[in-house]
Amino acid sequence: MILIVAEHNNTVLNNATLHVIEAAKKLQLPIHVLVAGSKCTDVVSAAQECAGVRKVLIADNDAYAHQLAENVAKLIYQLSTEYSYILAPATCFGKDILPRVAALLDVEQISDITDIINQQTFVRPIYAGNAYATVTTSLSKNVITVRATSFPLCGSQDKCDTQAIDINIPASNTEFISINSTDTGKLPDLNSAKIVVAGGRGISSKDKFTLIQQLAEQLHAAIGASRAAVDAGFVPNDLQIGQTGKVVAPDLYIAIGISGAIQHIAGMKDSKVIVAINRDPDAPIFDIADYGLVADLFDAVPELIASLSKAERLISSE
Amino acid sequence: MRCLVAVKQVIDPYVHIRINKEQTAVIQENVKMAMNPFDEIAMEAALQFKEQGIISEVIAVSIGAPGVQETLRQALARGADKAIMVMSEKSYNPLSIAKVLAKISKQQEVDLVLMGKQAIDNDCNQTGQMLAALLDWPQATFVSKLQLESTSLIATREVDGGLETLKCKIPAVVTTDLRLNEPRVISLPNIMQAKKKPLTEISIEDMGLELNNQIATTTIQPPPKRKAGVKLNSVTELVDKLRNEAKII
Numbered sequence: 300m301i302l303i304v305a306e307h308n309n310t311v312l313n314n315a316t317l318h319v320i321e322a323a324k325k326l327q328l329p330i331h332v333l334v335a336g337s338k339c340t341d342v343v344s345a346a347q348e349c350a351g352v353r354k355v356l357i358a359d360n361d362a363y364a365h366q367l368a369e370n371v372a373k374l375i376y377q378l379s380t381e382y383s384y385i386l387a388p389a390t391c392f393g394k395d396i397l398p399r400v401a402a403l404l405d406v407e408q409i410s411d412i413t414d415i416i417n418q419q420t421f422v423r424p425i426y427a428g429n430a431y432a433t434v435t436t437s438l439s440k441n442v443i444t445v446r447a448t449s450f451p452l453c454g455s456q457d458k459c460d461t462q463a464i465d466i467n468i469p470a471s472n473t474e475f476i477s478i479n480s481t482d483t484g485k486l487p488d489l490n491s492a493k494i495v496v497a498g499g500r501g502i503s504s505k506d507k508f509t510l511i512q513q514l515a516e517q518l519h520a521a522i523g524a525s526r527a528a529v530d531a532g533f534v535p536n537d538l539q540i541g542q543t544g545k546v547v548a549p550d551l552y553i554a555i556g557i558s559g560a561i562q563h564i565a566g567m568k569d570s571k572v573i574v575a576i577n578r579d580p581d582a583p584i585f586d587i588a589d590y591g592l593v594a595d596l597f598d599a600v601p602e603l604i605a606s607l608s609k610a611e612r613l614i615s616s617e
Numbered sequence: 618m619r620c621l622v623a624v625k626q627v628i629d630p631y632v633h634i635r636i637n638k639e640q641t642a643v644i645q646e647n648v649k650m651a652m653n654p655f656d657e658i659a660m661e662a663a664l665q666f667k668e669q670g671i672i673s674e675v676i677a678v679s680i681g682a683p684g685v686q687e688t689l690r691q692a693l694a695r696g697a698d699k700a701i702m703v704m705s706e707k708s709y710n711p712l713s714i715a716k717v718l719a720k721i722s723k724q725q726e727v728d729l730v731l732m733g734k735q736a737i738d739n740d741c742n743q744t745g746q747m748l749a750a751l752l753d754w755p756q757a758t759f760v761s762k763l764q765l766e767s768t769s770l771i772a773t774r775e776v777d778g779g780l781e782t783l784k785c786k787i788p789a790v791v792t793t794d795l796r797l798n799e800p801r802v803i804s805l806p807n808i809m810q811a812k813k814k815p816l817t818e819i820s821i822e823d824m825g826l827e828l829n830n831q832i833a834t835t836t837i838q839p840p841p842k843r844k845a846g847v848k849l850n851s852v853t854e855l856v857d858k859l860r861n862e863a864k865i866i
């Protein structure tokens with residue numbers, strides 16, 4: 300059987316989990332989802348409705364309120380006996396917890412898989428996606444994190460059964476202090492947005508990043524950034540895309556003032572359509588862009604915003 | 618407080634990797650190597666705490682073929698007090714590395730292990746978390762801000778939703794993210810001085826651990842190539858293409 304660890308904030312089930320559920324179907328084994336949290340009934344309901352899920356295990360306890368790795372890993376370890384696969388999304392959440400589970404079980408972990416060939420064989424990117432390794436396991440217990448963007452979302456079903464879990468874990472040595480969340484306002488979430496508008500060092504200042512904001516609003520897109528833009532303080536850290544940031548694969552990715560370093564490309568090269576706006580005709584980003592525009596962004600972006608809003612006015616006056 | 622910093626030698630992040638003909642490995646011979654960038658940051662953090670008088674001794678450790686000695690010499694040149702080189706011709710997966718680090722952490726009686734959140738070659742992002750589990754210590758991963766006190770640490774972590782702050786009792790394992798600090802530049806006198814610092818060698822077979830890889834890499838292939846696109850001449854053309862060709866806006 301398969302156990303999938305749900306990512307959530309006690310209120311909303313993160314979409315990444317829905318991609319993992321869809322991926323798990325390739326293993327052709329019954330799927331259970333674990334919701335470990337505190338006062339997380341909405342999350343449980345959402346998980347029950349994910350197509351393919353046989354049962355939702357509920358560990359509702361203050362100890363899991365902030366999903367501290369120490370606590371959740373101990374819980375999963377105790378639940379693990381009947382499962383041959385333990386899966387979680389390869390997000391900060393899954394990356395934090397699952398290796399800890401693997402070590403408790405004394406098994407290796409397969410990180411960030413992008414394909415499932417069969418029950419023993421998986422594909423995963425290495426070297427910032429510059430190579431793909433096919434790995435095989437002979438383990439009877441497999442601990443795996445899944446790259447959400449490589450698998451579709453699961454559909455919905457009538458609610459499946461639940462089971463309350465009552466496991467006491469020892470007091471933890473970690474205390475949650477606070478979370479400082481970035482407010483995306485009315486813009487969609489970076490992980491699930493259909494369009495991403497990303498800005499790099501070329502934007503040159505935090506103030507000028509409002510250009511990216513305006514274009515994103517126009518397209519109802521999420522905002523992303525290169526590491527250089529985050530390091531310079533133009534935007535918060537959770538907007539970083541790349542090898543060491545988020546991996547996204549929207550229908551449209553617009554890279555503005557981004558050179559296209561391999562570490563950045565690692566996080567966006569699976570986007571359906573890539574647009575690059577850069578004044579340097581030799582910038583490596585053009586090697587992977589479907590549509591490239593060699594231009595000064597301070598001319599091109601305002602023009603793009605104007606032309607999109609003009610089109611909008613035309614449509615609404617029709 | 619004694620601190621262990623795990624450093625890994627990897628192919629330089631700005632080198633374009635090549636895959637061998639048999640498609641079984643990434644070519645390592647005659648390629649520029651470097652200390653994993655995340656480990657440089659872990660080392661820098663340890664050194665800063667030492668300069669503040671919070672950490673008394675910084676021990677660098679690396680596991681690998683004899684070539685990793687170079688990376689350890691670099692760690693010593695940065696300011697580590699001593700180095701331990703665990704020699705291994707065979708390349709081990711993260712769980713085995715974590716077991717070696719757990720053993721050394723106990724032998725050296727360290728209170729804190731600092732290491733990079735991931736190595737930029739296999740991108741596994743596992744070893745620190747596994748080490749914390751093996752030692753039954755708390756963990757703070759992907760850390761971009763760190764405050765050390767005598768019995769605890771306060772760490773700010775870069776997570777998907779923003780910044781999370783945790784308090785962990787010491788001993789603990791901390792894995793570092795890129796924005797924790799700017800690693801220092803090594804000066805020539807420091808390189809000379811580092812030659813006199815102690816570097817102990819031990820063979821992995823002599824660690825008294827049973828290590829084996831449970832997961833095998835069978836093939837390594839290049840990523841699917843995106844086909845080259847077109848360069849456009851104007852914003853008008855771009856809007857037209859997106860609307861009428863890609864049909865995406």
Ligand SMILES: Cc1cc2nc3c(=O)[nH]c(=O)nc-3n(C[C@H](O)[C@H](O)[C@H](O)COP(=O)(O)OP(=O)(O)OC[C@H]3O[C@@H](n4cnc5c(N)ncnc54)[C@H](O)[C@@H]3O)c2cc1C
Pocket residue numbers: 498499500501502524525526527528539540541542543544545555556557558559560561562563566576577578579582594595596597630654655737
């Ligand atoms: C271990 C490691 C991990 C890393 N992880 C990541 C990661 O996850 N994500 C990431 O993004 N990077 C990562 N990096 C950094 C990466 O190597 C690059 O340094 C970074 O992506 C560069 O960001 P940039 O393209 O915004 O800046 P630059 O490379 O400086 O490019 C700026 C671009 O803007 C263009 N430009 C400037 N002004 C204008 C203008 N007026 N109009 C049009 N174009 C203009 C320039 O031509 C240039 O191409 C990592 C590096 C290391 C070593």
